[in-house]
Amino acid sequence: MRHVQIRDLEPETINALRGHAAAENLSMAQFLRRELRRLASTAGAAELLGRADDRRERMGGGIDRERFVAAIEGG
Numbered sequence: 001m002r003h004v005q006i007r008d009l010e011p012e013t014i015n016a017l018r019g020h021a022a023a024e025n026l027s028m029a030q031f032l033r034r035e036l037r038r039l040a041s042t043a044g045a046a047e048l049l050g051r052a053d054d055r056r057e058r059m060g061g062g063i064d065r066e067r068f069v070a071a072i073e074g075g
């Protein structure tokens with residue numbers, strides 16, 4: 001297995017992560033490993049927008065990308 005090192009995290013961030021891990025009775029390494037796996041398995045914004053574009057084209061209409069992004073961003 002490869003190692004990952006993250007530098008320059010704020011103490012508040014580290015303390016929050018430790019708190020989340022402790023609340024679930026996990027070590028910091030176990031908690032971060034699980035969260036990174038979850039993050040890696042989820043679609044990113046670009047992929048979701050691409051899927052929406054594909055679906056819109058297949059369905060023959062719908063909301064365009066600009067209006068979709070504006071709606072998500074609260075505009």
